[in-house]
Amino acid sequence: MIFRKxxxxxxxxxxxxxxxxxxxxxxxxxEYVKKGLGYGIEVDRxxxxxxxxxxxxxxxxxxxxGARVRREMRxxxxxxxxxxxxxxxxxxxxxxxxxxxxxLDNKAVIRIxxxxxxxxxxxxxxxxxxxxxxxxxxxxxxxxxxxIDLVEKIVYSEDHYIIFIEHPYVWIPVKIINLKDxxxxxxxxxxxxxxxxxxxxxYKDDRGRSWTHIVRSSVVSSSYESIKTCSxxxxxxxxxGIILISNRSVLWDHYIxxxxxxxxxxxxxxxxxxxxxx
Numbered sequence: 001m002i003f004r005k006x007x008x009x010x011x012x013x014x015x016x017x018x019x020x021x022x023x024x025x026x027x028x029x030x031e032y033v034k035k036g037l038g039y040g041i042e043v044d045r046x047x048x049x050x051x052x053x054x055x056x057x058x059x060x061x062x063x064x065x066g067a068r069v070r071r072e073m074r075x076x077x078x079x080x081x082x083x084x085x086x087x088x089x090x091x092x093x094x095x096x097x098x099x100x101x102x103x104l105d106n107k108a109v110i111r112i113x114x115x116x117x118x119x120x121x122x123x124x125x126x127x128x129x130x131x132x133x134x135x136x137x138x139x140x141x142x143x144x145x146x147x148i149d150l151v152e153k154i155v156y157s158e159d160h161y162i163i164f165i166e167h168p169y170v171w172i173p174v175k176i177i178n179l180k181d182x183x184x185x186x187x188x189x190x191x192x193x194x195x196x197x198x199x200x201x202x203y204k205d206d207r208g209r210s211w212t213h214i215v216r217s218s219v220v221s222s223s224y225e226s227i228k229t230c231s232x233x234x235x236x237x238x239x240x241g242i243i244l245i246s247n248r249s250v251l252w253d254h255y256i257x258x259x260x261x262x263x264x265x266x267x268x269x270x271x272x273x274x275x276x277x278x
Protein backbone atom coordinates (compact mmCIF):
# COMPACT_ATOMS: atom_id res chain seq x y z
CA MET A 1 0.00 0.00 0.00
CA ILE A 2 1.29 3.45 -0.93
CA PHE A 3 0.07 6.68 0.68
CA ARG A 4 0.40 9.66 -1.66
CA LYS A 5 -1.18 12.91 -2.80
CA UNK A 6 -3.97 12.63 -5.31
CA UNK A 7 -3.54 14.04 -8.81
CA UNK A 8 -6.19 14.86 -11.40
CA UNK A 9 -5.42 11.67 -13.31
CA UNK A 10 -6.70 9.68 -10.30
CA UNK A 11 -10.16 11.22 -10.33
CA UNK A 12 -11.82 9.23 -13.10
CA UNK A 13 -11.17 5.94 -11.32
CA UNK A 14 -12.20 7.35 -7.92
CA UNK A 15 -15.47 8.66 -9.34
CA UNK A 16 -16.14 5.23 -10.82
CA UNK A 17 -16.51 3.76 -7.32
CA UNK A 18 -17.75 6.72 -5.25
CA UNK A 19 -21.47 6.57 -4.42
CA UNK A 20 -23.59 8.63 -6.80
CA UNK A 21 -24.97 10.86 -4.04
CA UNK A 22 -21.62 11.40 -2.28
CA UNK A 23 -21.05 15.08 -1.47
CA UNK A 24 -17.42 14.74 -2.60
CA UNK A 25 -18.75 14.73 -6.17
CA UNK A 26 -20.01 18.31 -5.77
CA UNK A 27 -16.61 19.79 -6.51
CA UNK A 28 -15.25 19.04 -3.04
CA UNK A 29 -12.78 16.34 -4.08
CA UNK A 30 -11.58 18.38 -7.07
CA GLU A 31 -11.03 21.40 -4.81
CA TYR A 32 -8.87 19.48 -2.34
CA VAL A 33 -6.83 17.87 -5.12
CA LYS A 34 -6.22 21.36 -6.51
CA LYS A 35 -5.08 22.60 -3.09
CA GLY A 36 -2.79 19.59 -2.68
CA LEU A 37 -4.68 18.36 0.37
CA GLY A 38 -6.30 15.29 -1.17
CA TYR A 39 -4.65 11.95 -0.42
CA GLY A 40 -5.10 8.34 -1.42
CA ILE A 41 -3.98 4.79 -0.82
CA GLU A 42 -2.64 3.17 -3.95
CA VAL A 43 -2.95 -0.59 -4.33
CA ASP A 44 -1.78 -2.24 -7.56
CA ARG A 45 -1.52 1.21 -9.18
CA UNK A 46 -5.12 2.14 -8.39
CA UNK A 47 -6.45 4.51 -5.72
CA UNK A 48 -8.63 2.35 -3.47
CA UNK A 49 -9.07 4.75 -0.53
CA UNK A 50 -9.10 8.54 -0.20
CA UNK A 51 -9.05 11.17 2.51
CA UNK A 52 -8.82 14.96 2.74
CA UNK A 53 -7.16 17.34 5.17
CA UNK A 54 -8.73 20.71 5.93
CA UNK A 55 -5.77 22.58 7.38
CA UNK A 56 -6.44 25.75 9.38
CA UNK A 57 -2.92 27.12 9.53
CA UNK A 58 -3.62 30.04 11.86
CA UNK A 59 -4.92 27.62 14.50
CA UNK A 60 -2.48 24.80 13.68
CA UNK A 61 -5.55 22.59 13.44
CA UNK A 62 -6.29 19.78 10.99
CA UNK A 63 -9.75 18.40 10.25
CA UNK A 64 -9.83 15.04 8.49
CA UNK A 65 -12.78 14.52 6.18
CA GLY A 66 -14.01 12.65 3.14
CA ALA A 67 -12.41 9.32 4.04
CA ARG A 68 -13.66 6.66 1.64
CA VAL A 69 -12.60 3.07 0.88
CA ARG A 70 -13.83 1.29 -2.24
CA ARG A 71 -16.48 -1.19 -1.14
CA GLU A 72 -14.64 -4.22 -2.49
CA MET A 73 -11.47 -3.24 -0.61
CA ARG A 74 -12.99 -2.83 2.84
CA UNK A 75 -11.93 -4.93 5.85
CA UNK A 76 -8.37 -5.07 4.55
CA UNK A 77 -6.87 -2.44 6.89
CA UNK A 78 -6.94 0.43 4.37
CA UNK A 79 -9.06 2.67 6.59
CA UNK A 80 -6.72 2.50 9.57
CA UNK A 81 -3.63 2.82 7.37
CA UNK A 82 -5.15 5.88 5.68
CA UNK A 83 -6.12 7.54 8.97
CA UNK A 84 -2.68 7.05 10.51
CA UNK A 85 -0.97 8.46 7.41
CA UNK A 86 -3.34 11.47 7.34
CA UNK A 87 -2.43 12.25 10.96
CA UNK A 88 1.28 11.97 10.15
CA UNK A 89 0.79 14.29 7.18
CA UNK A 90 -1.13 16.77 9.38
CA UNK A 91 1.83 16.88 11.78
CA UNK A 92 4.21 17.40 8.87
CA UNK A 93 2.05 20.32 7.72
CA UNK A 94 2.34 21.94 11.15
CA UNK A 95 -0.89 20.92 12.89
CA UNK A 96 -0.87 20.53 16.66
CA UNK A 97 -4.38 19.15 16.88
CA UNK A 98 -6.29 16.80 14.60
CA UNK A 99 -9.97 15.89 14.52
CA UNK A 100 -12.38 13.76 12.55
CA UNK A 101 -16.10 13.11 12.77
CA UNK A 102 -18.26 10.15 11.97
CA UNK A 103 -21.90 9.18 12.31
CA LEU A 104 -23.12 7.43 15.42
CA ASP A 105 -23.63 4.13 13.58
CA ASN A 106 -20.31 4.05 11.68
CA LYS A 107 -18.73 1.34 13.83
CA ALA A 108 -15.72 0.88 11.54
CA VAL A 109 -14.55 4.49 11.81
CA ILE A 110 -15.29 4.56 15.54
CA ARG A 111 -13.09 1.48 16.03
CA ILE A 112 -10.28 3.07 14.03
CA UNK A 113 -10.50 6.37 15.95
CA UNK A 114 -10.37 4.57 19.28
CA UNK A 115 -7.57 2.24 18.17
CA UNK A 116 -5.28 5.12 17.18
CA UNK A 117 -5.85 6.93 20.47
CA UNK A 118 -8.77 9.29 19.88
CA UNK A 119 -10.83 9.18 23.05
CA UNK A 120 -13.86 10.82 24.67
CA UNK A 121 -15.81 11.88 21.59
CA UNK A 122 -18.18 14.83 21.79
CA UNK A 123 -21.67 14.11 20.49
CA UNK A 124 -22.87 16.74 18.03
CA UNK A 125 -26.63 16.65 17.60
CA UNK A 126 -28.24 18.74 14.87
CA UNK A 127 -31.92 19.47 14.32
CA UNK A 128 -33.76 21.68 11.93
CA UNK A 129 -36.80 23.43 13.37
CA UNK A 130 -39.82 24.16 11.23
CA UNK A 131 -39.87 27.94 11.06
CA UNK A 132 -43.66 28.21 11.39
CA UNK A 133 -43.27 27.19 15.03
CA UNK A 134 -40.75 29.91 15.85
CA UNK A 135 -42.41 32.67 17.85
CA UNK A 136 -41.05 35.49 20.01
CA UNK A 137 -40.23 35.04 23.65
CA UNK A 138 -38.90 37.81 25.91
CA UNK A 139 -36.19 35.68 27.53
CA UNK A 140 -33.26 36.08 25.15
CA UNK A 141 -30.64 38.80 25.60
CA UNK A 142 -27.95 39.88 23.15
CA UNK A 143 -24.55 39.60 24.84
CA UNK A 144 -22.52 42.84 24.69
CA UNK A 145 -19.58 44.35 26.54
CA UNK A 146 -18.83 42.72 29.90
CA UNK A 147 -21.42 40.04 29.22
CA ILE A 148 -19.33 38.78 26.28
CA ASP A 149 -16.34 38.47 28.64
CA LEU A 150 -18.45 36.41 31.03
CA VAL A 151 -19.75 34.15 28.26
CA GLU A 152 -16.20 33.69 26.99
CA LYS A 153 -15.01 32.52 30.44
CA ILE A 154 -17.90 30.08 30.70
CA VAL A 155 -17.52 28.44 27.29
CA TYR A 156 -13.72 28.29 27.59
CA SER A 157 -13.92 26.57 30.99
CA GLU A 158 -16.53 24.04 29.84
CA ASP A 159 -14.59 22.96 26.73
CA HIS A 160 -17.28 23.65 24.11
CA TYR A 161 -17.05 23.20 20.34
CA ILE A 162 -18.33 25.38 17.52
CA ILE A 163 -18.40 25.31 13.73
CA PHE A 164 -15.47 27.42 12.53
CA ILE A 165 -17.13 30.23 10.59
CA GLU A 166 -14.43 30.59 7.95
CA HIS A 167 -14.39 26.81 7.39
CA PRO A 168 -18.00 25.54 7.45
CA TYR A 169 -18.54 22.03 8.83
CA VAL A 170 -15.22 22.05 10.66
CA TRP A 171 -15.74 21.69 14.41
CA ILE A 172 -13.18 23.25 16.72
CA PRO A 173 -12.82 23.80 20.47
CA VAL A 174 -14.05 27.29 21.30
CA LYS A 175 -11.05 27.86 23.56
CA ILE A 176 -8.58 27.85 20.66
CA ILE A 177 -10.34 30.70 18.83
CA ASN A 178 -10.89 34.36 19.69
CA LEU A 179 -14.63 34.37 20.36
CA LYS A 180 -14.74 38.10 21.07
CA ASP A 181 -13.12 38.80 17.71
CA UNK A 182 -15.86 36.82 15.92
CA UNK A 183 -18.51 38.88 17.70
CA UNK A 184 -16.87 42.22 16.84
CA UNK A 185 -16.59 41.15 13.21
CA UNK A 186 -20.34 40.42 13.22
CA UNK A 187 -19.68 36.79 12.37
CA UNK A 188 -21.39 35.54 15.53
CA UNK A 189 -24.18 36.93 17.69
CA UNK A 190 -24.33 35.58 21.24
CA UNK A 191 -27.69 35.18 22.95
CA UNK A 192 -28.12 34.29 26.60
CA UNK A 193 -30.96 33.72 29.01
CA UNK A 194 -31.13 36.17 31.87
CA UNK A 195 -29.62 33.76 34.38
CA UNK A 196 -27.00 32.47 31.89
CA UNK A 197 -28.31 28.90 32.12
CA UNK A 198 -28.63 28.96 28.32
CA UNK A 199 -26.05 30.33 25.90
CA UNK A 200 -26.52 30.19 22.13
CA UNK A 201 -24.54 31.42 19.14
CA UNK A 202 -26.30 32.62 16.00
CA TYR A 203 -24.41 32.83 12.72
CA LYS A 204 -24.68 32.28 8.99
CA ASP A 205 -22.77 29.67 7.04
CA ASP A 206 -21.16 30.03 3.62
CA ARG A 207 -24.53 29.47 1.93
CA GLY A 208 -26.22 32.29 3.83
CA ARG A 209 -28.19 29.89 6.03
CA SER A 210 -28.77 30.89 9.65
CA TRP A 211 -27.96 28.53 12.50
CA THR A 212 -28.66 28.70 16.20
CA HIS A 213 -26.03 26.73 18.09
CA ILE A 214 -26.61 25.81 21.73
CA VAL A 215 -23.34 25.81 23.62
CA ARG A 216 -24.75 25.67 27.11
CA SER A 217 -28.06 24.45 28.48
CA SER A 218 -28.81 23.32 32.00
CA VAL A 219 -32.51 24.17 32.18
CA VAL A 220 -34.41 22.75 29.25
CA SER A 221 -37.46 25.02 29.10
CA SER A 222 -35.42 28.20 29.41
CA SER A 223 -32.96 27.14 26.72
CA TYR A 224 -35.79 26.32 24.31
CA GLU A 225 -37.32 29.77 24.73
CA SER A 226 -33.90 31.36 24.25
CA ILE A 227 -33.43 29.38 21.04
CA LYS A 228 -36.67 30.68 19.61
CA THR A 229 -35.78 34.25 20.54
CA CYS A 230 -32.31 34.07 19.06
CA SER A 231 -33.62 32.55 15.86
CA UNK A 232 -35.49 35.72 15.06
CA UNK A 233 -32.31 37.77 15.04
CA UNK A 234 -31.75 36.38 11.56
CA UNK A 235 -34.30 36.23 8.77
CA UNK A 236 -36.58 33.25 9.27
CA UNK A 237 -36.45 32.68 5.52
CA UNK A 238 -32.82 31.67 5.87
CA UNK A 239 -33.08 29.95 9.24
CA UNK A 240 -31.73 26.45 8.78
CA GLY A 241 -31.54 24.77 12.13
CA ILE A 242 -30.28 24.42 15.64
CA ILE A 243 -27.12 22.62 16.70
CA LEU A 244 -26.86 20.96 20.09
CA ILE A 245 -23.51 19.82 21.44
CA SER A 246 -23.09 17.66 24.52
CA ASN A 247 -21.52 14.46 25.74
CA ARG A 248 -24.51 14.01 28.02
CA SER A 249 -27.15 12.32 25.87
CA VAL A 250 -29.65 12.33 28.75
CA LEU A 251 -29.85 16.12 28.63
CA TRP A 252 -30.76 16.12 24.96
CA ASP A 253 -33.28 13.30 25.41
CA HIS A 254 -35.12 15.63 27.78
CA TYR A 255 -34.64 18.52 25.39
CA ILE A 256 -36.21 16.69 22.44
CA UNK A 257 -39.19 15.70 24.57
CA UNK A 258 -39.65 19.37 25.40
CA UNK A 259 -39.55 20.40 21.73
CA UNK A 260 -42.11 17.84 20.68
CA UNK A 261 -41.94 15.90 17.44
CA UNK A 262 -43.93 18.46 15.46
CA UNK A 263 -41.19 21.09 15.77
CA UNK A 264 -38.32 19.49 13.90
CA UNK A 265 -37.88 18.08 10.43
CA UNK A 266 -34.65 16.09 10.73
CA UNK A 267 -31.87 15.35 13.13
CA UNK A 268 -28.72 13.30 13.34
CA UNK A 269 -25.92 12.54 15.75
CA UNK A 270 -22.22 12.40 14.98
CA UNK A 271 -19.13 11.74 17.06
CA UNK A 272 -16.40 14.37 16.91
CA UNK A 273 -13.08 12.80 17.87
CA UNK A 274 -10.27 15.13 18.86
CA UNK A 275 -6.62 14.30 19.47
CA UNK A 276 -3.80 16.57 20.58
CA UNK A 277 -0.76 15.73 18.45
CA UNK A 278 1.59 18.46 19.63
